[in-house]
Amino acid sequence: MTLLEVSGVSVSFDGFKAINNLSMQIGEPELRAVIGPNGAGKTTFMDIITGKTRPDEGRVIWGESSVSLLGMNESRIAQEGLGRKFQKPTVFEDQTVRENLAMALKNPRGPFSVLFYRKTAEGAERIEEIAREIGLTDHLTRKAGELSHGQKQWLEIGMLLAQDPRLLLVDEPAAGMTPAEREHTTDLLKRIAKTRAVVVVEHDMEFVRRLDCKVTVLHEGSVLAEGTLDHVTKNKDVIDVYLGR
Template identity: 60%
Template sequence: MSEGAHLRHTEAGQPDASHTAILYLEDLNVSFDGFKAINNLTLYIDKGELRCIIGPNGAGKTTMMDIITGKTRPDSGQAWFGQTVDLLKLSEPEIANAGIGRKFQKPTVFESHSVAENLELAMHGNKSVWYSLRARLSGEQQALIDETLQTIGLTDHYHQAAGALSHGQKQWLEIGMLLVQKPYLLLVDEPVAGMTHQEMERTAELLTSLAGKHSVVVVEHDMDFVRSIAHQVTVLHQGSVLAEGTMDEVQNDQRVIEVYLGE
């Protein structure tokens, strides 16, 4: 890890990134059947940051998230969550327990259960559905569910079956299902695909509100949406970081223009 990259865990188990990054990816390489999906990738995410990752299809965005969450093991390189947690030594459940949550593009909610029950199930982790819904919530757990419903804008849908929600509302519910697990780092994959314009605006507000309390990494194709939320944008191309900066800096970068326009 780079010199000066200090992140300790506090006594409560929370990563302390007061000086620098919460996520370090350094010199990562992954090949699949001779195809180099990740090529000397180095990326740092700061505590409380909202970072957008863009890039053409095949740029390595999904593989990068697979490495962070333990789904894919790199051929070489390092991946650290803070200074003390070596992600390459942990299983997928251990990485989730360490405080990294991932939201996939397609929402996976329990459609026959109510919105509140979905949050309750997510909070209880891998225990059986029957046990989870019979276990009595503590006051603290109930408060967390209420607070999360407010954050994701679904307080009025407390008792509604998740299957009856709109596409956008299901996406927000799934973000809520991650939030009740109190992650320090959230990985969000194409959150606005298939959303109405109004839902996209609400999603922008939601993700922006999470930054600071959490570190949020958003992978997205919709450039208007990225512009509406991004302070810092990373462009991936052929498994490497091609450019990094503000949306304006990145969009005016000649290398980025060539990659996107094929010039």
């Protein structure tokens, strides 16, 4: 099933076309890597989907009911089920791993529910489940500030999973990780993508190769090539703009 459809989207900043007639479809479940040189439009693409940037033209259609995301603000889009992880992890350093996950759990956000929600058995069970999934079960009582860079990245992915998104946008997850952490991250993203859509924006070709998924190459704000990594890296245009530099 197509979960997200971006169709004919363009946006200019001061006369520069950051996104130029971009069209792309993401299925559910699916793991997709989006690659491209600096300035290819990768971040603007994420900004448009999540409501941070309004395009000048085009459509962004979401879900079975084909609703447009373009009229919605960022928090409404998040409620629709889009989660975004930025490059730099943003976790609550002074709180434990467990508390970080508890704060992120999808719960009614009324004034009283926030005070009382943490202690539910269901919530505690879900936290354990997410901790297992991200590989931080042994670190639940540690303060997030004590974690390694890679572990903070996993915690942030866990905090997004706690909100039960249908689509996860992950920006350069491999940056700054040790080889072992990168391997764990690959496995984690592949597992998550079995039940939902995961879009990974990445520079690192080796990391993308390990993801073993469909790749979309952006260049000057539009899709230059799409297919397996082997397929796109043999494409002459891709070699010229991306690998030849």
